[in-house]
Amino acid sequence: MTDRLLHTPEGVRDIYNTECAGKSALEAKLKSRLLLYGYEEIQTPSFEFFDIFNTERGTVSSREMYKFFDREGNTLVLRPDITPSIARAVSKYYAQESMPMRFCYLGHTFRNNSSYQGRLKEITQLGAELIGSSDAHADAEVIAVATELLLLSGLENFQVDVGQVGFFKALVEEAGIDKETEERLRELIENKNYFGIEDVVEKLPVPEEIKLVFIKLPQWFGGTEMLAEAKRLTYSSKALEALEKLEKIYEILQAYGLEKYVTFDLGMLSEYHYYTGTIFKGYTYGTGDAILKGGRYDSLIGQFGKEAASTGFAIEIDRLLTALSRQKIDVALPKNSVLVLYPQAYIKEAIELSKCFRAHQRAAAMLAQEEGEPIGSYMAYCSRHQLYAICRLIDDVQAEIIDVKTGTPQRMLIKELKEEAASWNI
DSSP states (O other): OTTGGGSOOTTOOOOOHHHHHHHHHHHHHHHHHHHHTTOEEOOOOSEEEGGGGSGGGTOSOGGGSEEEEOTTOOEEEEOSOSHHHHHHHHHHHOTTOOSOEEEEEEEEEEOOOOGGGOOOSEEEEEEEEEESOOSHHHHHHHHHHHHHHHHHHTOOSEEEEEEEHHHHHHHHHHHTOOHHHHHHHHHHHHTTOHHHHHHHHHTSOSOHHHHHHHHHGGGOEESHHHHHHHHHHOOOHHHHHHHHHHHHHHHHHHHHTOGGGEEEETTOOOSOTTOOSEEEEEEETTOSSOSEEEEEOTTTGGGGTOOOOEEEEEEEHHHHHHHHHHTTOOOOOOOOOEEEEEOGGGHHHHHHHHHHHHHTTOOEEEEEOOTTOOHHHHHHHHHHTTOOEEEEEOSSSEEEEEETTTOOEEEEEHHHHHHTTTTOOO
């Protein structure tokens, strides 16, 4: 029983040491870039009322949520998705705001996935929402910001696929397809099941040109030339409008200088049914699923009482870290931490020196040196705990600085160490 309790439940895991430090460093780095774009931080609860995420909202199915009850008998869930939570909060606190708003967040989502999928059930997401703008400039901005974040993480080989839910919905509306058939087609198109799509479409009482567009949907992925082909075969005004918006987004992404990372996929749809227009996903090597997901959701916030066109994205930090690791890309860690090693007799000097280091934003851990313990033991200790140098007090005047990586020692006066604490390079 005791041994079993040392393990975590399936779908969650401990993160510690260098991996944890890398994750924190990456999160801080990406969040800083979001703040530079004018996105202000927002935090919502880890659990909310079930109705925030019910089927009508277009989020995940009930069976994939972790549900429980409060003292009053209300059904609560661990949030499976952060966007509906932000939609609720914006409706409550920004009901009178008529101009665009930008929010960013870092938090966990919880999905009760099947055990056979091998996915984490607690996921760290970093994302942003641009609320109150319906034009292509807003869509282009969130795609550009998301792309810059992937570049900032260290990735070089990745692709952001951009689709248009509005194009598919316009075709469905024009064909007069019922809800059940629409869902069946959605699933087949998303899975690029060409034979299944053809089988369903051939039975529809619609013109041949509409059937042809449905059949070609999963084949339409690539550059802007593919959009031109889709326009030639489409007669629906709403579908044409959706395609023209993608062309406009591409023009704006060219201004950002990020067009080489973008491709189009008209067969891309989403498990989140609240998406109404442009959607996008980011892929790279070393992970089997998207590391980035986002899109436009113009109707979701209105379900909470405030009409506001919106778009946003979320990056799955855990999946991104996996991709970085498999591509041998290191997350840069701050190398400014030191172990202040001291004989018991000089504890006051050690405290004063440590305080000086910390005052200059240098992490300092203190440890009393055991008599007879070789310095190699302390170097190994530092390697295990992300301490990059040892500052060993020899007496109340002198100290020895040891670079943990090279083992190179250097003697300095403690007075000089204090004076150079801000610029001292480990």
